[in-house]
Amino acid sequence: MKSIAALQNLVTPWPDGLEPSDAELEAIEWEMPLILAEVDLLDAEIAVLDRAPSELDGQRIRRARRRMLAVRRDLTNQAAAVVGLTGGAA
Template sequence: MKSIVALQDAVTPWSDGLEPLDAELDAIEWELPLILAEVDLLDAEITVLDRTPSEVDERRIRRARRKVLAARRDLTNQAVAAAGMAGGAA
């Protein structure tokens, strides 16, 4: 019986550079409120995929959309403030 062996190196060889950088982790942490708001919106939308949305479902989706918009507004204002520019998104 012949053994099957890969003739090439692995597509992604293991190296120390595969871990996320501190700057990448900071960016994820900075955007976490938006990420969580988008997850809430997605969850609300998935809930009504296979049925007609009730009034409670519609309120939940509207609330989740407002939460996403507020998180985007806050991140935009923080980015503008960090860049030292005058004015903001809201």
């Protein structure tokens, strides 16, 4: 029996500089409510992919969509307020 050996390193080394910066982590944290709301909407939509949606499914999808839109609106308003306070271009 002949053994086969890999020619490369078994584990690819993690190069420096690929980790997210503090600003990127802060942006992700700031957007987390929207990310979670989008995941809830996606879960509701996936649940009815292989069957006809019931009335409860429809309510769940509408509720998740409204929540996602409300969170998006709030984050947009917060971003606009920050830009307005810092004197950014409008």
